[in-house]
Amino acid sequence: MAKLLxxxxxxxxxxxxxxxxxHYFAYPITPxxxxxxxxxxxxxxxxxxxxxxxxxxxxxNTLFGAAAAGIRAFTTSSSPGISxxxxxxxxxxxxxxxxxxxxxxxxxxxxxxxxxxQGDYRxxxxxxxxxxxxxxxxxxxxxxxxxxxxxxxxxxxxxxRNPVGILADGLIGQMMEPVDFDALPKPTVYDKSDWITDxxxxxxxxxxxxxxxxxxxxEIENRKRAEKYRQIEKNETRYEIYNLENHPxxxxxxxxxxxxxxxxxxxELKTMGIEVGLFRPISLYPFPYTELMQVGEKAQMLxxxxxxxxxxxDDVKMAMQGKxxxxxxxxxxxxxxxxxxxxxxxxxxxxxx
Amino acid sequence: MYLEVKFAGFGGQGIMLAGxxxxxxxxxxxxxxxxxxxxxxxxxxxxxxxxxxxATKPIGSPIINNPxxxxxxxxxxxxxxxxxMKPNGICxxxxxxxxxxxxxxxxxxxxxxxxxxxxxLNNPKAANMVALGGFVGLTQCVSIQSVEIAVKNxxxxxxxxxxxxxxAIRKGAELAVTDEVRVKYEGVKV
Amino acid sequence: MELIFKKxxxxxxxxxxxxxxxxxGVIHRIVAEVLDELGLRERAVGVAxxxxxxxxxxxxxxxxxxxxxxxxxxxxxxxxxxNPNLIVFTYQGDGDLASIGGNEILHAANRGEKFTTIFVxxxxxxxxxxxxxxxxxxxxxxxxxxxxxxxxxxxxxIRVAELLATLRTPSYIARTSVHNSEGIIATKKAMRxxxxxxxENVCFSLVEVLSTxxxxxxxxxxxxxxxxxxHMVPYYPLGEFKTxxxxx
Numbered sequence: 001m002a003k004l005l006x007x008x009x010x011x012x013x014x015x016x017x018x019x020x021x022x023h024y025f026a027y028p029i030t031p032x033x034x035x036x037x038x039x040x041x042x043x044x045x046x047x048x049x050x051x052x053x054x055x056x057x058x059x060x061n062t063l064f065g066a067a068a069a070g071i072r073a074f075t076t077s078s079s080p081g082i083s084x085x086x087x088x089x090x091x092x093x094x095x096x097x098x099x100x101x102x103x104x105x106x107x108x109x110x111x112x113x114x115x116x117x118q119g120d121y122r123x124x125x126x127x128x129x130x131x132x133x134x135x136x137x138x139x140x141x142x143x144x145x146x147x148x149x150x151x152x153x154x155x156x157x158x159x160x161r162n163p164v165g166i167l168a169d170g171l172i173g174q175m176m177e178p179v180d181f182d183a184l185p186k187p188t189v190y191d192k193s194d195w196i197t198d199x200x201x202x203x204x205x206x207x208x209x210x211x212x213x214x215x216x217x218x219e220i221e222n223r224k225r226a227e228k229y230r231q232i233e234k235n236e237t238r239y240e241i242y243n244l245e246n247h248p249x250x251x252x253x254x255x256x257x258x259x260x261x262x263x264x265x266x267x268e269l270k271t272m273g274i275e276v277g278l279f280r281p282i283s284l285y286p287f288p289y290t291e292l293m294q295v296g297e298k299a300q301m302l303x304x305x306x307x308x309x310x311x312x313x314d315d316v317k318m319a320m321q322g323k324x325x326x327x328x329x330x331x332x333x334x335x336x337x338x339x340x341x342x343x344x345x346x347x348x349x350x351x352x353x
Numbered sequence: 354m355y356l357e358v359k360f361a362g363f364g365g366q367g368i369m370l371a372g373x374x375x376x377x378x379x380x381x382x383x384x385x386x387x388x389x390x391x392x393x394x395x396x397x398x399x400x401x402x403x404x405x406x407x408a409t410k411p412i413g414s415p416i417i418n419n420p421x422x423x424x425x426x427x428x429x430x431x432x433x434x435x436x437x438m439k440p441n442g443i444c445x446x447x448x449x450x451x452x453x454x455x456x457x458x459x460x461x462x463x464x465x466x467x468x469x470x471x472x473x474l475n476n477p478k479a480a481n482m483v484a485l486g487g488f489v490g491l492t493q494c495v496s497i498q499s500v501e502i503a504v505k506n507x508x509x510x511x512x513x514x515x516x517x518x519x520x521a522i523r524k525g526a527e528l529a530v531t532d533e534v535r536v537k538y539e540g541v542k543v
Numbered sequence: 544m545e546l547i548f549k550k551x552x553x554x555x556x557x558x559x560x561x562x563x564x565x566x567x568g569v570i571h572r573i574v575a576e577v578l579d580e581l582g583l584r585e586r587a588v589g590v591a592x593x594x595x596x597x598x599x600x601x602x603x604x605x606x607x608x609x610x611x612x613x614x615x616x617x618x619x620x621x622x623x624x625x626n627p628n629l630i631v632f633t634y635q636g637d638g639d640l641a642s643i644g645g646n647e648i649l650h651a652a653n654r655g656e657k658f659t660t661i662f663v664x665x666x667x668x669x670x671x672x673x674x675x676x677x678x679x680x681x682x683x684x685x686x687x688x689x690x691x692x693x694x695x696x697x698x699x700x701i702r703v704a705e706l707l708a709t710l711r712t713p714s715y716i717a718r719t720s721v722h723n724s725e726g727i728i729a730t731k732k733a734m735r736x737x738x739x740x741x742x743e744n745v746c747f748s749l750v751e752v753l754s755t756x757x758x759x760x761x762x763x764x765x766x767x768x769x770x771x772x773x774h775m776v777p778y779y780p781l782g783e784f785k786t787x788x789x790x791x
């Protein structure tokens with residue numbers, strides 16, 4: 001099959017089906033409604049199930065049930081909806097269940113706005129819900145990459161029995177780009193028979209729970225999870241570098257949509273004789289701390305460019321351990337910075353006017 | 354090559370489709386392409402617009418604040434976007450519905466009566482196709498043949514729309530490059 | 544010697560944590576007997592609530608999930624939609640189902656999700672220590688209604704069975720009580736019907752069971768059982784409120 005021109009939201013939906021997810025539960029919220037609209041037509045074609053639930057609270061708990069039954073299921077939502085799901089994400093993580101949650105981030109806090117934002121960086125990578133847990137978080141910068149990461153998300157969720165979040169924004173969701181599904185790897189099938197609740201026939205009952213009133217087993221559970229996160233941190237960091245060949249003095253750190261804008265700015269700066277590099281984390285958790293340190297050490301300074309008010313920069317600081325000055329440029333409220341703004345910001349740092 | 358164009362007009366004028374067909378055509382030619390709609394409350398009534406970027410190398414910023422080229426189908430769109438254009442770009446104006454000009458002398462303003470042309474073709478809804486044909490004819494950013502294939506793909510379940518739309522695209526492409534339609538403004542080199 | 548009475552296979556040997564005089568144990572046993580009799584244990588997945596019966600999974604010998612507070616119907620929806628061959632039941636108290644989980648049960652019933660809910664109504668929050676529940680009777684004293692439930696301030700108790708029976712979607716909705724032997728027999732009958740409807744893939748089913756909470760009511764077990772008959776049954780009439788055969 002040739003390439004298809006698809007909206008990010010529809011491509012993500014199709015990618016999930018290709019990953020073997022035939023169950024999708026969701027509640028309407030802009031800017032990701034195309035996913036539900038697409039799947040309401042598509043799921044019947046593949047013998048799947050789309051259910052529009054009564055709330056995001058119900059959605060996330062339905063995913064718990066579906067994961068316990070051993071199938072691949074997922075949801076898509078946007079910032080306020082993710083807030084409502086946070087409790088459930090904590091439970092799903094505590095129960096060591098796989099699921100995939102896409103956050104087409106919109107401007108916040110509160111009802112905010114529906115335009116692109118990265119204001120949920122902290123919510124996605126540092127928790128949102130209660131307790132010691134992480135989502136694995138992947139951030140695509142194009143529709144094709146959204147498709148690839150969506151498929152990877154299901155594999156990682158099953159592999160580590162941990163929920164995976166995709167953090168994108170309305171722009172990735174709404175824009176159309178060519179997508180090639182043929183080149184994608186086949187989904188991995190994981191054996192779940194030793195833990196799913198599919199009826200205790202010829203075996204002892206399986207119990208999926210998160211309550212540990214006794215602190216000793218409670219701590220053991222948490223330590224096992226911590227060990228899982230160490231493995232994830234070791235194996236699953238992903239990132240992209242751009243224009244580092246000429247040893248730029250300045251390295252921009254940015255992810256998702258805004259990283260693309262930065263690339264255009266970097267190209268423009270190059271025409272002015274200013275070399276700037278880009279480090280784009282693709283996995284936001286696990287964050288590529290070591291890799292960023294290796295890149296950042298060779299530069300004189302770093303610039304965190306965000307569609308938020310200084311969230312990614314915290315991880316940049318952690319990576320750099322105070323060794324280099326780290327600057328910040330961000331826009332909020334749904335504004336995507338234009339390449340020119342980033343060019344100006346970089347020029348200021350080089351004392352060029 | 355790198356080309357960016359914003360299609361703008363009323364909701365219901367087929368703005369999104371015109372942009373999408375251009376993007377499809379470019380994709381078929383193996384080019385890099387991004388299509389970005391306006392979305393949200395602004396979709397309800399009011400101005401609808403989409404941006405298409407076509408390039409031979411990977412496209413960085415999908416956000417275009419100052420479009421190089423615009424195709425405007427109604428007056429509010431001209432008033433909104435013409436002042437934002439980069440110099441030397443093409444401003445294709447649907448003169449059937451827009452009595453005014455951009456007032457800029459550093460862009461190439463092409464006045465094409467898209468609705469009148471569509472009506473004359475007995476396909477009054479195809480003003481968007483006339484405009485699309487006009488833009489492709491002027492810029493040659495993709496071939497008309499590719500656009501025709503895109504139309505066939507788009508309407509593969511509604512075959513009766515294929516030929517009339519292709520006719521409108523061809524007419525637009527033909528008229529946009531004729532002297533009667535093309536208005537050259539002083540100080541601008543075409 | 545012929546064995547004429549034994550523990551149902553669907554129960555474990557664990558001693559329950561329930562208080563003396565609490566009827567959770569009776570209800571557990573009824574559910575387990577029905578699972579045994581209908582041959583459903585090997586296909587059964589229970590969903591435990593947050594509340595006194597949060598540890599129900601220690602007592603049932605079948606697969607079990609422990610839900611977030613009030614969300615058992617959402618968990619059950621996910622299970623059943625993912626694997627329609629399962630026999631899924633939620634076991635929920637009144638705070639869990641009628642308060643924090645009001646929306647989930649309403650919509651699961653309205654979608655006609657084909658699982659069974661056992662709704663245990665004892666007119667009080669048990670595990671947290673006896674606070675007012677949505678089902679607390681008018682005038683009833685609890686730790687958060689020290690002067691008795693004032694209906695002009697916090698409204699009347701919610702009659703869940705009646706409420707859900709108003710939904711147009713076919714379902715089986717009944718209310719029974721386990722405060723006396725007739726009630727226990729009626730509960731078993733209703734439970735059997737509820738699970739049979741699920742087994743035959745007919746409809747959503749819910750049995751509301753009036754239950755005791757001597758600890759939080761502050762009265763001895765025998766008196767608690769009498770209190771159900773004297774005070775709860777008049778407000779919460781027993782019977783079938785809806786059957787899938789009859790369109791209301």
